[in-house]
Amino acid sequence: MSGVRVLVGTRKGAFVLTADGKRKDWNVDGPFFAGWEMYHLKGSPADPNRIYASQSTGWHGQVIQRSDDGGKSWNPVGNDFRYATVPGTHQWYDGTPHPWEFARVWHLEPSLTDPDTVYAGVEDAALFRSVDAGGSWQELPGLREHGSGPHWQPGAGGMCLHTIILDPSNPERMFIAISAAGAFRTDNGGKTWQPINRGLKSGAIPEEEAEVGHCVHHVAMHPDRPGTLYMQKHWDVMRSDDAGDNWYDVGDSLPTDFGFVIDVHAHEPETLYIVPIKSDLEHFPLDGALRVFRSRTGGNEWEPLTKGLPQDNCYVNVLRDAMSIDSLDECGVYFGTTGGQVYCSPDGGDTWSAIVRDLPAVLSVEVQTLK
Amino acid sequence: MLPGHLKRLAQVDHEVAVDVATATIASVLDAVEAAYPALRGTIRDQSTGKRRNFIRYFACNEDLSHSSADDPLPDAVVSGAEPLLVVGAMAGG
Numbered sequence: 262m263s264g265v266r267v268l269v270g271t272r273k274g275a276f277v278l279t280a281d282g283k284r285k286d287w288n289v290d291g292p293f294f295a296g297w298e299m300y301h302l303k304g305s306p307a308d309p310n311r312i313y314a315s316q317s318t319g320w321h322g323q324v325i326q327r328s329d330d331g332g333k334s335w336n337p338v339g340n341d342f343r344y345a346t347v348p349g350t351h352q353w354y355d356g357t358p359h360p361w362e363f364a365r366v367w368h369l370e371p372s373l374t375d376p377d378t379v380y381a382g383v384e385d386a387a388l389f390r391s392v393d394a395g396g397s398w399q400e401l402p403g404l405r406e407h408g409s410g411p412h413w414q415p416g417a418g419g420m421c422l423h424t425i426i427l428d429p430s431n432p433e434r435m436f437i438a439i440s441a442a443g444a445f446r447t448d449n450g451g452k453t454w455q456p457i458n459r460g461l462k463s464g465a466i467p468e469e470e471a472e473v474g475h476c477v478h479h480v481a482m483h484p485d486r487p488g489t490l491y492m493q494k495h496w497d498v499m500r501s502d503d504a505g506d507n508w509y510d511v512g513d514s515l516p517t518d519f520g521f522v523i524d525v526h527a528h529e530p531e532t533l534y535i536v537p538i539k540s541d542l543e544h545f546p547l548d549g550a551l552r553v554f555r556s557r558t559g560g561n562e563w564e565p566l567t568k569g570l571p572q573d574n575c576y577v578n579v580l581r582d583a584m585s586i587d588s589l590d591e592c593g594v595y596f597g598t599t600g601g602q603v604y605c606s607p608d609g610g611d612t613w614s615a616i617v618r619d620l621p622a623v624l625s626v627e628v629q630t631l632k
Numbered sequence: 633m634l635p636g637h638l639k640r641l642a643q644v645d646h647e648v649a650v651d652v653a654t655a656t657i658a659s660v661l662d663a664v665e666a667a668y669p670a671l672r673g674t675i676r677d678q679s680t681g682k683r684r685n686f687i688r689y690f691a692c693n694e695d696l697s698h699s700s701a702d703d704p705l706p707d708a709v710v711s712g713a714e715p716l717l718v719v720g721a722m723a724g725g
Contacts, residue, residue: 296637320686320720321637321674337641337670341678363679 265587266331266629267595268312269603270299273621275314277332280616284593284607287616293335294326301582301625303369304331308376309629313395315366315381323365325381327395338395342366342383345400351385352414361385361405368582370425374432382422386413386439388451401451404437409456409473416440416476416495423581424480428487436490436505441466441476444492446505457505461494478521479581483530491533491560493523493581498535500560511560517547522584526609527592531559534586534594534610536579545576553596555610569613570604577602582625589630597623634664635720638675642668647715655710657689658701661718675718690717 267278274292293299297316305311314326314335323342326335348361364384372378377394387405389398413420421440428434435451438444443458456472466474476495483489491511492499496519498512512518517537526532533556539547546552550573553566577600587593594610597603601620606613633647642648650663658681665672672678675687681701683689688697692706692714708714 318637319723320635320684321641322677322684323673324641324670340673343679 263589264631265589265593266304266309266631267585267603267605267616268302268304268314268332268625268627268629269597269617269620269623270302270314270582270625271597271601271621271623272298275299275302275316276617276620278603278616282589284589284605289617290332293332297324298365299624300365301368301627302332303371303627304629305371305376305379306373307371309631311371311376311394313369313371313379315369317365323363325366325369325395339391339393339397342381342389342398343400344387344405345402346406348385349405349410351410351420352412354415356414358411361387361410363387364419367421367423368425370427373427373429380425380427380435382425382437384419384421385415386420386422386442388422388425388437390451403447403452404445404454407445407454407456409442412471412473413439413442414474424477426480426482426490428482429484430487434487434504436480436482438477438480438492440478441495442473443475444477444480444490444505457501458508459506460501460508461492461499462497463495465495479523481523481525481533483525486530489530489559491523491525493520493535495519495541498523498560511556512563514561515554515563520579521581522579522596524584524586524594526594527586527588528590529557529592532557532609533560534584536584536596538578544578549574549576551575551577551598553594553606553610553613566606566610566613568611569606575600580624582627583623585626585628587628587630593628595626595628597626599623633715633717634671635718637720638671638718641670641674643670644668649712655705656702657696657699657705657716660705660716661701686721686723688719688721690719691715 263282269276274295276291300315302314310331312328316324350358353359368382370380381389424438426436445454461475478493490501499508500511551570554563577598584596594606599622652659
């Protein structure tokens, strides 16, 4: 019997939502780690029972939790994140040099093949890896040694490495993204990195098309087409067909192209989903109407999806890691809001309903497809 | 005495007692972290050993947060009559 497990990280704990393949009747477990900020939870593609979770508070710092039974029970594992080299400085909000300081783990990306290997994207931006199931963490220092680090700067949420994409066709290739530095790619397993921001235009920085300094909000890839990347930038929805070497804008026809999430249909590599947000000053949907926009053409042509979503007086946000896609035959799409709703569409976006409505503000949503 | 979040993380529901040769904040926290490894980094920064910003230490109605972590603790704490309190600073949210 197929089913799904939705891992929800919120400002005040984690929740696990499960359903069979129909995705109509849901069981809600939680809160786990009540009172803690749960920036991200993600299961191993190689062993769905293995789940990693990032738990933190301003009082007690970072904890990493691991479950080996699909989220029923959890144990804290290693939480010592030390930069491998002298951290140096990045830019502060006012442009002055600021020392690199570890704050939290924003994103956990388990290996595609080894349940004991997992990557962590952290604030202040760096990439760490554990090869012992989270017991210990080592930085991949080549990213910060690229040389552009002194020009990286924090976005409003901090200088976070929030996106990690592992290329299923090439174990040496990874993509990451940092707010506000931009996207980077390695082709040698993380030893060296190159910025991949050509084509991005950011009016808020002194040099609009600079090599780094772009506030990339999220990047998505379809595993069958690893050379094609889709990006939701601070403003602009972008696409690359050459693994990030060049980007072009595919969001001009949207009512607003500001937003945080972007994701790709499980079976249709040209079908994208985004949730447009009014602006960088007003982090809520345009006109108080919560609409997912879908493109079936890899961008440029977009349709609003509204059935089952509130179309009046809705002023929530959808944060960058709060959308996910399952891989059942009829692809399910999920997203969570800062108002505590988690929505599911079991039919590729045509219709939506809330699985839960009153959770704490949702920080992340990841779905596991269980077969 | 630990704050509620840390009791839950350490899976204890009571005060934690440790034996140390010389009772200081540093030695007590070393012993607590050895007994409950899940607490490493949650009271003191793991790389610098410094008290986390939103943590304070109290004992016998005294704020020891800004004392040296290597100063001897009061006799009443050493004897077990009074606890060393590890407290999360008041902050909203």
